[in-house]
């Protein structure tokens with residue numbers, strides 16, 4: 001994933017840029033960068049944030065930077081923002097999104113006489129490719145439109161020029177951009193809460209495909225929003241921060257709604273749990289919603305050790321990630337021993353961590369572990385926003401079970417049947433997952449319930465991970 005923040009002010013903007021970008025730290029774990037433009041031109045800093053938080057890494061830079069406009073990003077992949085010299089003049093650019101047709105686009109650009117730097121591992125920097133596409137056209141607006149039209153996937157862009165900051169939301173609005181304003185100027189942000197403590201008040205969200213240019217004096221629309229939207233539903237379910245609001249819907253509120261929906265479904269067939277708990281922190285809000293609706297007390301049989309694990313440190317090796325996830329959690333034995341626990345997490349991806357957690361609960365004396373993931377079984381890898389918690393679809397627990405039942409070559413019709421919570425195949429799949437994971441009972445949130453928990457027009461939601469709908 002990744003996130004970004006931009007600001008244009010009548011006075012120095014470095015303080016706002018530093019904190020506004022830092023508030024996106026939950027969206028990426030590898031790289032971060034800031035660029036400002038002021039009297040001395042462009043000034044940029046990029047750091048690796050795998051071993052230390054954003055603020056620690058950029059603290060020194062803020063004393064050296066000055067400027068009245070800036071963009072900053074947290075990135076899971078390529079180093080950015082990039083500074084580009086082109087026929088549009090010099091500009092800085094940062095992006096959030098995913099390009100599925102990198103090779104075809106790269107060849108096209110190379111054939112037109114340009115070249116790319118290779119990243120270690122032989123890949124091309126996606127932001128550099130976006131800049132190269134923008135540079136194919138006569139002006140920046142046409143260039144951004146051309147890039148977004150050419151890209152198979154999704155691409156939101158912030159581009160800093162001496163004249164202003166261009167902000168472009170991806171064509172289907174899979175990821176958000178919200179504008180804020182205060183007396184001194186404006187900001188644009190992936191996360192709505194990132195500017196609250198900086199004195200900005202929310203203005204409005206950009207629509208899908210909308211392009212604006214922001215200066216210290218005004219925000220002007222350069223390309224009107226499209227009518228079709230598919231905003232990522234996982235924003236609410238998992239990776240948005242609890243204080244975030246997308247399309248007017250609070251993340252925390254949506255998670256309570258999800259929990260309540262699952263509790264209502266359980267009313268007919270009560271699991272008989274003594275306590276409701278969430279895997280911290282991803283399942284906590286969903287568990288609060290379940291507890292409030294069901295009347296079963298909310299409890300915290302695990303806590304996260306935050307003093308030395310303040311952020312989502314994510315090693316690239318999966319076995320190490322699992323180990324780190326386990327090390328962060330500490331049990332409260334008194335709340336586990338002899339209890340029947342209803343455990344909620346946002347989702348089950350590969351299943352490794354939840355199986356270990358369940359085994360641990362039994363070893364600590366739990367009588368039963370009923371599991372309620374807050375979203376349906378994940379069937380497809382995200383092809384829009386680089387939101388990936390598994391390396392391939394065949395790592396997904398649901399797909400592994402289906403492959404065992406049907407073989408690896410499964411037709412789309414059969415997969416669709418597995419996505420249907422009323423089908424026999426779906427229930428067979430759940431039984432297999434339950435057995436493999438050692439759960440006492442397992443019921444996933446239904447897709448229709450999850451969409452209702454968001455509460456906006458269902459056609460505006462991307463649900464590709466769960467039902468393959470494009």
Ligand code: SF4
Pocket residue numbers: 174231232233234235381382383384385387462463464465466
């Ligand atoms: S495929 Fe899933 S993670 Fe990707 S944008 Fe759609 S809902 Fe979000």
